[in-house]
Amino acid sequence: MTEYRITRLGHQGDGIAAGPVFAPMTLPGEVVTGVQTGDRLHDVRIVKPSADRVSPVCRHYKACGGCQVMHASDAFVAEWKTGVVRAALTAQGIEAAFRPILTSPPRSRRRAAVSVRRTKKGALAGFHARASDTVIQIPDCQLLLPELLDALPLAEALATSGASRKGELTVQVTHSDGGLDVLVTDGKPLDGPLRVALAAEVERFRLARLVWGDELVGQRQPPFQQFGQTRIVPPPGAFMQATAEGEAALLSAVKEAVAGATRIVDLFAGCGTFALPLAQDAEVHAVEGEADMLKALDQGWRQTSGSKRVSTETRDLFRRPLLPDELKGFDAAVIDPPRAGAEAQVHEIAKAGIGRIAFVSCNPVTFARDAKTLLSAGYRLEWVQVVDQFRWSTHVELAAAFTAPHI
Structure with missing residues (x-):
């Protein structure tokens, strides 16, 4: 099998060999093998690892597309x-x-957009797999604040109530002083029964605010953010x-x-x-x-x-x-x-x-x-x-x- 020597890391985090040929989750100086399709390597195997290679701290890393360089040492990434x-x-x-x-x-991200799909047994919430629309569950994610990980069951509950069978919800969750501030897009149109169901989830998960599309569904308390001495209530989904x-x-x-x-x-x-x-x-x-x-x-x-x-x-x-x-x-x-x-x-x-x-x-x-x-x-x-x-x-x-x- 052909061997490839990785010479540098591209801006998207892939290792680059002569050609150029792009190999995910590789590092400069490594010798690898793989199946080449076009300009990309698949089924990559490390023949000679870099001294900067480390074991990823998250068990979801290989499948999840949320991180790209967890296989590299902190010093290398810096x-x-x-x-x-x-x-x-x-x-x-x-x-x-x-x-x-x-x-x-680690575990400091205070906002995230979670993808959610309904399944035959309920719903599945997480991040997309690498270069895929498949949703990967992330219960042990090392990026997110613990409070955001607690929102994964919420996202699944929202999808069970308000996602179409073939569609996908995007649940944007932000940690605030009042609790989780949640904005949902791509859900079903609001009607009476859905409003009742969503209002119940606001109480069950003790959310600060839930916005469905462009409509406020429920707010238990203002989702305050602190900037200096000032507390503000940002609009839903604000940067x-x-x-x-x-x-x-x-x-x-x-x-x-x-x-x-x-x-x-x-x-x-x-x-x-x-x-x-x-x-x-x-x-x-x-x-x-x-x-x-x-x-x-x-x-x-x-x-x-x-x-x-x-x-x-x-x-x-x-x-x-x-x-x-x-x-x-x-x-x-x-x-x-x-x-x-x-x-x-x-x-x-x-x-x-x-x-x-x-x-x-x-x-x-x-x-x-x-x-x-x-x-x-x-x-x-x-x-x-x-x-x-x-x-x-x-x-x-x-x-x-x-x-x-x-x-």
């Missing part, structure tokens, strides 16, 4: 993820000072950082990057992950495309004493970025765009010459592109902090600090 960011910057001709990566611990530890790491980096600022503009502000804690020391203008998120932010701020002023503006920053004359008066900016980055908005920030910029990104490639725009305008990239809150996955996040020439 170096690899930092290398992904470094390579993206190098491709744009950028050098940077990197701080040690900060990695969230949140995946772990409390990851959020704390990003917030610490953001605070350091804008330290000393008295007026800050927070772009792609969401529900106030950064805006509300920053308002303890500075006035903040929060800009976000989703009005419901800003409504939650504003309500939380108005019920908090001791914070400085937080103003809000609903605006699509892709179509209508803030212009330099609108950015006048701000001495710092926080920007946390989605994976597409913020090309148009960064061009306007560069023109405005805002003194300090805290840049948070979940895509090293678009971050590097936008960083080049700032550097071309004379900004300095002070440091990059890689944050791994999606442990054992290929996902990479980072925070970075930029300062204008006059600082």
Whole structure:
């Protein structure tokens, strides 16, 4: 049987041999065999293992598609993820000072989207198998908070009541101060009997909130989230950082990057992950495309004493970025765009010459592109902090600090 030597790890976590040929769950330096179909190896066997290979800590790893690199040592994953960011910057001709990566611990994920299918005997809840629509049960998942694992029977109960025989529910579960905050999509249309059944599950599982599609079915108490001194009730399914530890790491980096600022503009502000804690020391203008998120932010701020002023503006920053004359008066900016980055908005920030910029990104490639725009305008990239809150996955996040020439 043909042997393949793995030379590097791709961005999706697969080992890559000459060809290229992609081999899942392999590491650089390993010699493997397998059945090649197109550019992929199946039924992979390790002939010569890497010194960085470890035994996966989760018994579901081989079947479940939730993790990609659990077979690699923590040190290897840390170096690899930092290398992904470094390579993206190098491709744009950028050098940077990197701080040690900060990695969230096991069993710390506080939100997850669980897939659920009805079966002849009831229902099956879990994550999809690798490259498949098959649902794999995950009772001993090492990623999720214990409270989220407790939601798996809930997800199955919801599917038994409200999933079609051939369909699949997506049950998004978020841990909140009031209990589990649950949003269900792709379920049956609500009718009288289904409402009664779902309301009973809200009580049985003591949920904070259950939303079915776009309709609130039941709420025992508000699903509060804490941002700094402020408690908010986010809209159903609202974006949140995946772990409390990851959020704390990003917030610490953001605070350091804008330290000393008295007026800050927070772009792609969401529900106030950064805006509300920053308002303890500075006035903040929060800009976000989703009005419901800003409504939650504003309500939380108005019920908090001791914070400085937080103003809000609903605006699509892709179509209508803030212009330099609108950015006048701000001495710092926080920007946390989605994976597409913020090309148009960064061009306007560069023109405005805002003194300090805290840049948070979940895509090293678009971050590097936008960083080049700032550097071309004379900004300095002070440091990059890689944050791994999606442990054992290929996902990479980072925070970075930029300062204008006059600082």
